[in-house]
Amino acid sequence: MTATSLTSTQGAGRAGDKVFSGATLAAGCLILAVLFGVALFLVVQAIPALTAPADKIQGGQGFFAYIWPIVIGTLIAAAIALVIATPVAIGVALFISHFAPRRLASGLGYVVDLLAAIPSVVYGAWGAAFLAKEISPAYGWLAANMGWLPIFQGPASTTGKTILTAGIVLAVMVLPIITSLSREIFLQTPKLHEEAALALGATRWEMIKMAVLPFARPGIISAIMLGLGRALGETMAVALVLSSGALTASLIQSGNQTIAAEIALNFPEASGLKVSTLIAAGLVLFVITLAVNMIARWVITRHKEFSGAN
């Protein structure tokens, strides 16, 4: 009896193998199809807005004039979030990986992960009800003393519902993402490098500067990119916190708008061409975040190949 006849005695078993592997393959392909479908259906629904005459689009000057201020607004909000969150997140990650007592470290990591567990709408409510009120005196001060900078030009918003507040709330939301990814990378630093640096008499900070950070740089960059992806697409924090308006350079006046918030605020009541316009805006957001995420993932995979980590 050969090996093939041994295994072929159970006809049902072989069919089961085929069905099962087929099902797993189908599920995998379904995911690719869904991602493709996201792009396809958004394009199909967006076409009316892209081809409509300019005066039919909201604002009356065509889709491009409608979309570019909110694209800039989205980028401003995300930039504020990253400028605030990145240094803090790297500090927190270093604290958990290299400074905190070993026994506390995982517990502290869990505390930071709690930040990621809080729903975005709760952050939005917190930003609107608490943070905006508490921070508006600071805006008054900024307008009075730093008003010569275009970004702090007065008169400051008295409600505090500005793009800077929205950016701060976004910073809180992307912080756990950047932290947890950087922490993983920091922990992967080869122990021998660290100990060699310490043995040569480096202080802890010099060890981190010479051994940990150079090793982790690609990882940090991709963590920041993933945080950027989240900040770009985050809806509720901006929709609830920002009192939106036209594009302005000043961060402490009300005004500006992001794509995601624009969609959330207008979609429920929209009909006809307005729906298409908003879906087209969503398509733009999708393309931007897709590009950001793909670059981030590409950096991670490239890093994996030559670092020997993982």
Next chain:
Amino acid sequence: MTSTLTPVRSKRSALTKGQLPKYAPYAVLGGALIVGAAILALIGFNPFGWGLVSAILFAVGLVSWSAAVEGARRAKDKLATCLVIGSFLVALLPLVSVIWTVLVNGIPGLIDPGFLTTSMNGVTGAFDNKAVESGAPVMGGIYHALLGTVQITLLATVISVPVGLLTAIYLVEYGNDGRLAKAITFFVDVMTGIPSIVAGLFAAAFFFVVVGPGTKTGAVAAVALSVLMIPVVVRSSEEMLKIVPNELREAAYALGVRKWRTVLKVVIPTAISGIASGVTLAIARVIGETAPILVTAGFATSINSNVFGGWMASLPTFIYTQILNPTSPSNPDPSSQRAWGAALVLIILVMVLNLVARLIARIFAPKTGR
């Protein structure tokens, strides 16, 4: 030669020379707190300002003392330590602040009679005005939203778990790191980054094309949530399946067991605790999503238990609409009380799910003997 004759005592001091004494951080901290309190007393005391000023004074004091005694390198090290610890404390501020705000504002709403058992059906601005003017109890509740959240999330789970789990099995057991497996891994990672509102728009656009324009039901929202949930399920299940020891698979093959039965009877049961906790975490992630539900299920004020027909409320959209469009525009307080109550319920739900996930992972962990 003189060094061999030096008494032991002075040798020790030579080794510890140029170092700060052990009590140095505590002394500086005490000094910083006192000086900080004094400065704040001059310009008006508040605890937040006190903490901030003291922290800056502490860092400046310790670093300059260290620079004077230990030299620039040690001082730089101290500065870095101060900054790193400081950033951790800064990160804790919003967490504490958010939880505190939700607790303080949410408890009055939560303990309101009927908050969990009634819907917003028939609750108009007039009731809210009366509640503010004459102190009548705040009417209305979140029953319809709670029901909607549970149904939509459940349906999303029913869609996502089979697809996600089967994909993970494909990647680990059948993919062989081939080109398709690599593509799936890459696009699953990319999918993790899809903005939630785009997932909502996709589901909306899909049903607009397939069913008809303006279709907004709980099922559309469930599809939107699945798009967000599947990648999370795939990633966590994949990690769990990967750590199942290969010896178990080989032992099963050696006994002549078919591959699909090996996967179903050996691999998955071994990894089930991790998979279950991953799924629970994925549920916790999507249960708080607002934007996709907002654009796919609309918002209802009455109870709708049919996922496939009619607008449906959910906790996140309930919070959102109560804050943005209060039931009574002239007296928004009852609405914000309801919103905070719902936020508290939502946070409790998410935290409980997170806890359950950890418990599952711990209790049902396979007994590997390690």
